[in-house]
Amino acid sequence: MSENPMDEIRLAELLHALPPVPEAWLQAAQERPAIARAADQVLELAEADAEFRRTLIEDLETALRAAGHEPDPRLVDTLRRRLPDS
């Protein structure tokens, strides 16, 4: 139980304190598993193909296009985080 009874005005204020998130932000975050799967595919390809791996490290966006992936900023960020430096 909470320590003090909550009056309904305070409850209303607290409901108001958490407004909804813009739909586009929500959708972008909800698509994270698809981004992670795309990153997995790209990294598997880089593991198997040294030339692709080199291109990926040198010019990530171009390498992604060549592999048939749109260089979505979230995919690019994920790959930059997961790619080893060399």
Add this chain to the structure above:
Amino acid sequence: MTGTAMDWASVSDAEVVRACRAGDDAAWRQLVERFSRYVLAIARAHRLSESDAEDVFQDTFARIYEHLGRLRSDDAVRPWIGQLTRRLCIDRLRASVREPVVDDPEEQGELDRRLTAVDEAVSVQEALRTLSADCREILDRFFCRDQSYHTIGELLDLPPGTIASRISRCLAKLREAYEGRSEAPPASGEA
């Protein structure tokens, strides 16, 4: 757990986390939906610009997704997300030349008060989740989305008088649910 026809309102945070970890995309969508307002409210409590708040929001969910497997206690997902978001907000402020990180005790106290209010608001949202779908919808539309009686009336096909009485009834139910809820688990489980 499959997500297609699931009523997620009755599913605990820990169960959502477990389903996410098992690769259930619907559970992940639910986790984002469930904690999105919390993450944004923390960013706003740090007075980040809208653009920085959006970056922190996306970065937070990217890290949650990548590190969910390291969470030690599934029940502690909310404090873990809170800590993670606060850390990313501080990093963002540190990286910004225009906004020095708060080191004035008075400002720090003000930030702490805003964050405490956010946590309290999340507890109210959790209580809201236990109400009927009708109550959840009308309270969310009126108090969170600032919709007028007129707009709500049109959307839900209800006369204004009914809306007022339903809001009042649902608010009373929310108070009962809030006062009867069990306390949140202690913070732990940092990845």
